[in-house]
Amino acid sequence: MLEYLFFFTAPTWFSSLPILKDYIDPMVLDYLVWPLVQIGLLLFVVLTLVAYLTLAERKISAWIQVRIGPNRVGPEGLLQPLADGIKLLLKEDLIPLKADREVFIIAPIIAMVAALVALAVIPWGAAWATISNIDIGLLFILAVSSLGVLGIILGGWASNSKYSLLGALRSAAQMVSYEVAMGLALIGALMFTKTLALQDMVITQERLHIWNILFQPLGFLIYLISGIAETNRAPFDLPEAESELVAGYHTEYSGFRFSLFFIAEYANMLIVSAIAVTVFLGGWYLPGLSYLFTPGSTFFVLASIGVFGLKTLALLYLFFWIRWSLPRYRYDQLMELSWKWMIPAALANIMLTATFLVLGQELALIVSQNNMLEISTLGYVFLISTAFIVTVPLTWIMLGQINKNSRDFNLREVQPLPMNRTINK
């Protein structure tokens, strides 16, 4: 059981540390001490990263908006997250009089825990850089991260405020809708990796010498959009749309409870990017990395962690960039995007990918044996070209045709207006 759960035992440099080697049983060392060290390190790194993500967001938004951004606390404002954290900790612990106290207190904790638990199975790097590699990894993440919505609903409900309630309702509908599209978008990639264990997905991509995004451009796109919606980021930040709902579900929250929601949001962002990197962008696999370092060596693992981190940060930057460039969707348009575009497109992606995989096997370009794919050079060309030339445009055209006649969700009957209009002078 333990071997199963903690697949990667402690590295030799750790188990050969003098104190540990002499006093602790190797079994305990491998399955108790090392995972605890990993968890401690991971929590420290992730929480620090989350704190600095807030600073990065503020800085990047400032640069986009021709401002300077925070630069007062510490050198170049680098201690700003610390100051923010201290401020939030020292604030009065405020609970509205008519709020449901217990639920109000527990809601941000649920949101936070759901966000942090999902960190356990993400392959942060090669070999021992992963805490756990359970074989339902992806399902585990989808299941746990959808628990986060519970915290939001409960928080919105318990606040006993109409804005919070509306925010919570929106968020529930949004997360349920996009969860479906997100799950479906991942299935196409699963056909190539043939496993749900996240570390194995990366290893498969390494073995095939490819990033799944080349096989699955449409899947990646759908996943990315759904991921942004799932984490309630702009342009899908309806649950906390400040211009309509003040602050949405956390209107009544202040101080540290608010910061728990805040940390959960950023941690979720991190997880969504990390999964996108793992499933679509090859995880820690970078072509040529194994030539630079001996695979399995300490340096190789460290380099793989660096590669994974860089890819994740690049995606996070994309998140920021989108947030500060686009206006916000309306609630019904958001639902429309999910149910009329994202989910059908994901289904079409599954069907087309499966068709081409079978076709490739019939043409003997791809061999599937022992639950593994072997792809010939021509097979790569076939799969990549069909993905880009057939799947993406075909889905686009098909959905465009289907949705052309669909009725607007907007309840007021509006005459369709031409999009390109000129103003008379």
Next chain:
Amino acid sequence: MTEITDITHPEIDTNEMILNMGPQHPSTHGVLRVALKLDGEVVTDLDCDIGYLHRGVEKICEHRNYQMIAPYFDRTDYIAAVSNGLCYVETIEKALALEIPLRAQYLRVILTELNRLSSHLLWLATHALDIGAVTVFLWAFREREELLKIFENFFGARLTCHAFRIGGMTYDAYDGFQAEVKDFCDRFPKRLEEYETLLNTNRIWLSRTVGIGIISADAAIDIGLTGPPLRGSGVEWDIRKAHPYECYADLEFDIPYGENGDTYDRYLVRMEEMRQSRRIILQALEKLPDGPIMAPKAPKVVKPSIGEYYHSIESPKGELGIYLVSDGSTQPTRLRIRPPSFINLQALRQMSIGHLVADVVAIIGTLDIVLGEIDR
């Protein structure tokens, strides 16, 4: 006006939720309170509650000398203080039958058009912010800042300028004023293009504005809409053209108007208006004559002859009018302001019913209201 007469009674049994938006709400542009009756998120009815910023400006005016009233007008529509000041001084000049020197007229036109730019920039900023485009907000403020610096140099104040005096201007243009304005006008079209790159063909922006808050030309005229909301519905009406004041008759400009009367058309109309304002400013700078800036006959003690006077100008928000009753003394008997925002706000209910909460925010933004002017 609406069915919602008493929204405070708890015993009303209804399945619809009543959401109280404002007066402390980020996107009601001040202290407007809107009571929304919601079916899910669809607005079935709404009622505006105004008066949180009421200062009784009209009553105060009855107890002040004519010169002392002028600064109060900077504080009605504080976004467009120069335009408001212009309306007041012109009313009094009309009552006194004063002829204003040409240089003062051109300077007034330049300054009010600059003010129109700054007002429209603020509208663009907040409207985009309401719809979620935060970056446009700060970009528009960058340009507005340059305009406010010009105002600061000219009048010594950024927001409440107290720009004009009865009979002309207090200050002549400072050294380098023309160059600064010209410089701004040269850079401005590029900046406008930047905003339009972000918004004009943005699918989210289109889906949030096209077909939202439609009001037909007839309905707009019935309500008494003026300014961009009226022109967005396709009515070509601009007081600068219809009843030219100052030197507008000598200047060439077009009146932009839309055809569908939705939020997107009003957006396009205002964007085009900014271009036209720039055109007016450049022409006026070109033609700016030398000469005095105060009318030689301007009286020290202002005593308009007995009678009733009405004068209106095209402020950035619409038709701003002042109705003045004079009994021949140094203080007005009655001074009534026709605030464009107040009348434009009346269209909110008609525009919003059937839309979602998010659209109400967009519609409030597109009406471009200022609560200082509505409540007075």
